[in-house]
Amino acid sequence: MTSKAETLNITDNRTGQQYEVPVADGTIRATDLRQIKTSDDDFGLMTYDPAYMNTASCRSAVTYLDGDNGVLRYRGYPIEQVAEKSSFLEVALLLLDGDLPSKAELEAWEKDVIAAMPVPEHIEALINSFPQDAHPMAMLMAAMAALGADHPEAVDLADDALQRKQIINIIGKIATLGAYMYRHSKGLPFVKPDPSKSYSENFLTMLYQDDKGGYTPDPRLVKALDVLLILHADHEQNCSTSAVRSVGSSQVDVYSSIAAGIAALYGPLHGGANEAVLKMLRRIDGGQTIPEFMEGVKGGKERLMGFGHRVYKNYDPRAKIIKKACEDVFEVTGKNPLLDIASGLEEIALADEYFVKRKLYPNVDFYSGLIYEALGLPAEMFTVMFAIGRAPGWLAQWNEMIHDKEQKISRPRQVYTGADERDYVEASAR
Ligand code: CMC
Numbered sequence: 178m179t180s181k182a183e184t185l186n187i188t189d190n191r192t193g194q195q196y197e198v199p200v201a202d203g204t205i206r207a208t209d210l211r212q213i214k215t216s217d218d219d220f221g222l223m224t225y226d227p228a229y230m231n232t233a234s235c236r237s238a239v240t241y242l243d244g245d246n247g248v249l250r251y252r253g254y255p256i257e258q259v260a261e262k263s264s265f266l267e268v269a270l271l272l273l274d275g276d277l278p279s280k281a282e283l284e285a286w287e288k289d290v291i292a293a294m295p296v297p298e299h300i301e302a303l304i305n306s307f308p309q310d311a312h313p314m315a316m317l318m319a320a321m322a323a324l325g326a327d328h329p330e331a332v333d334l335a336d337d338a339l340q341r342k343q344i345i346n347i348i349g350k351i352a353t354l355g356a357y358m359y360r361h362s363k364g365l366p367f368v369k370p371d372p373s374k375s376y377s378e379n380f381l382t383m384l385y386q387d388d389k390g391g392y393t394p395d396p397r398l399v400k401a402l403d404v405l406l407i408l409h410a411d412h413e414q415n416c417s418t419s420a421v422r423s424v425g426s427s428q429v430d431v432y433s434s435i436a437a438g439i440a441a442l443y444g445p446l447h448g449g450a451n452e453a454v455l456k457m458l459r460r461i462d463g464g465q466t467i468p469e470f471m472e473g474v475k476g477g478k479e480r481l482m483g484f485g486h487r488v489y490k491n492y493d494p495r496a497k498i499i500k501k502a503c504e505d506v507f508e509v510t511g512k513n514p515l516l517d518i519a520s521g522l523e524e525i526a527l528a529d530e531y532f533v534k535r536k537l538y539p540n541v542d543f544y545s546g547l548i549y550e551a552l553g554l555p556a557e558m559f560t561v562m563f564a565i566g567r568a569p570g571w572l573a574q575w576n577e578m579i580h581d582k583e584q585k586i587s588r589p590r591q592v593y594t595g596a597d598e599r600d601y602v603e604a605s606a607r
Contacts, residue, residue, distance in 0.1 A: 191215050204233050223590055229414075230487075235422065235584065239272055239573050240413040244488035247538075249495065251411060252276065260498050265406040266290055266376050269348055269569035272411050273576060287376070293349025294370035294379060296320075296357070297327065304354075304361050313358035313561045314443040318436050320354045321347075325432025332430050334579050343431050344572045351435075351568045352376060355561045356383035359554070377402045380565070385553065398552060401506045405548060408495040408541060409563050411570025415487075417441035417448065421571045422578045423587040431575060438571045439564050448563040451546035452556040454483040458515040458522075458547075467521060475531045483519075483543030484526060490536035499544040503551070510551040519544060 183200040198209045211221030226232045241250040249256040252271050259268055263277075270278045270286050278286060303323050307316050324346070325331065331343050357367050360383075368383045381394035381402065412418070420441035425434035442448035461470055474481045486493060503516060523539055526532040549559045578584050 187213065189213055189215075202236075207232070223592070225592055229419070234414055234419060234587075235578065235581065237413060237574065237577055238275065239570070239577060240411045242413050242488055244486065245490050247489060247491035247494050249412070256408065256494050257498065260404050260407050263407060264375075265403045265410070265566070266348075268407045268410050272569050272573040273344065289345050290349045291370065291372055291374075291376060291379065293346045294353045294376075296324075296350050296353050300324065300327075300354070301357065301367055304357050307361065309362055309364060311362075312443075313355070313362060313557050314439065314449075314564070316358050316361070317351075317354055317561055317564060318439045318443070321351070321432055321436040321439055324350060325430050325436070328430065328432065331432060332428075334428055340431065340576070340579075344576065347431065347435055347572060348568055352380045352565050353383060355558070355565050356380055358561055359384050359558055362555070362557070375399070377406065381552075395509050397505060397509050401502045401548060402552065404498065404502050405545060405562065406566040408498060408545075409566030409570075411567070411573060414574075415447070416444070417567065418571055418574050421575050422584075425575045425578055426584060426587040428579075428586075431572070434575055435568065435571055438567070442560060442564055442567065448560040448567075450482050450540070451542035451549070451559040451563070454519075454542055455515070455546040455550060455556050455559070457482050458518050461518050461522075462515060467518075467525060470522075471525060471529070475529075481522065481526060481532075481537070483546075484532065484539055485535070485537040486540045489538060489540065492538045493540040495541040496539040496543055499541065499548065503544050503548050506548050506551045513547055513551055515550075516544075516547055519547065 185198045185200050185205060187196045187198055188194070189196065192215055194213070196213055198205050207224045210224065213222040214220075224232065239252065241253070242248070251259055251268060252275055254263075254271070254277075259271070263271070266287050267278065267283055269290075270283065300320055300323055303320060304316055307319075328343060328346070330339060333339055353370055360367050366388070368386045370379045370383060374382060377399045378394055381399060382392055385394070386392040414422075417438040421434045421438040424437035425431065445453050457470075461467060471481075473479050507513065507516065523543070526537065532538075545563075546556065546559050549562055550556070554562065
């Protein structure tokens with residue numbers, strides 16, 4: 178986006194001083210406020226924005242999001258079009274490189290990513306060292322950090338070709354790791370990726386192949402999985418992406434940055450929400466009535482999980498696509514009665530003043546858990562699915578950040594609220 182030369186006039190009522198602050202792309206630079214001082218030794222004005230409610234932390238060309246109008250575009254392409262026409266690995270390359278690849282470029286990329294899917298034996302041993310009931314996200318985080326130990330050369334951020342190899346390695350291996358977390362939790366042996374299969378086919382096969390080698394995923398399920406991964410592939414400066422950028426700004430290796438993204442995604446207000454949605458729907462299925470549940474939500478006792486978004490103040494366009502994909506998957510697997518409960522909750526919420534007033538609409542997580550469950554995945558695996566889908570977005574944003582000359586180590590300021598200077602008191606005198 179281009180910016181006109183615009184300025185903002187600020188009068189400081191504390192001093193009567195006037196300032197002219199440049200405005201570019203609808204933003205002012207927070208550091209421009211530092212000139213606004215009450216005296217020479219004043220530190221200068223800061224902004225206070227504890228949850229980054231109104232702070233652009235970077236300039237980014239990856240994903241466009243208009244939350245008021247429910248618009249999401251990857252590198253300019255509407256999410257509805259890429260979900261219908263593209264594949265997950267094509268979207269990954271689009272996010273990373275900025276344009277749709279040629280046929281030859283895409284084939285070479287797919288070959289490279291699929292060749293990177295096998296994980297080393299010591300990582301398999303690491304997964305096996307966890308208790309069988311360990312949360313797969315905790316294992317995924319550890320395994321991602323451990324992969325970094327295999328690549329000490331990854332600290333050389335100036336070498337683009339070397340970094341491209343790490344990117345391919347992470348996109349390839351994260352799916353295998355995800356499948357292995359599932360196999361481990363079931364006490365099943367790992368299934369190696371097969372270079373003749375696509376990414377999503379490989380993932381389903383590594384999950385469900387039996388010891389006789391029998392399993393061919395239904396192509397409709399492969400397509401639905403690919404769509405789900407595409408829908409999760411990037412979402413601009415969300416909590417986990419910001420974690421990846423922030424940790425990466427210290428110039429640590431990319432594996433550690435992605436492990437930080439996995440940690441952020443693990444939280445119930447972020448990637449963990451789809452797991453929480455299923456638990457909520459089950460509770461309602463188990464006897465709690467919808468009006469009773471809704472009263473609890475409106476009374477502030479709990480949240481309607483899968484509803485609301487920091488940026489979307491309209492229907493999340495991904496939720497619409499997922500709802501449709503749910504129907505496609507249920508054609509293969511049979512209908513999950515929880516879908517009716519979810520649709521019922523949605524209908525009531527969309528007409529209820531509490532939700533209307535606060536602009537709370539279904540988000541991507543409201544329906545995604547239902548598909549994952551239909552694909553045979555337990556709730557603990559849902560966030561892992563989100564992580565596999567989000568990996569290309571994290572990597573594209575990380576890559577953009579390390580090439581951005583304006584980025585420095587991420588280091589916010591604070592408003593100090595503690596005690597004034599005081600003298601240390603010996604233990605005997607306290
Ligand atoms: N159910 C009921 N009330 C809600 C909900 C909800 N899901 N979400 C927000 N509110 C209310 C909230 O209580 C507050 O009301 P009041 O103004 O009376 O205090 C108002 O709406 C504004 O909420 P907020 O917490 O200030 O909004 P936020 O931008 O900080 O939070 C959110 C965004 C996504 C964390 C929140 O909407 C939420 O907790 N939703 C449920 C969890 C969820 O579905 N998370 C997935 C997000 S999408 C996937 C992802 O990005 O990871």
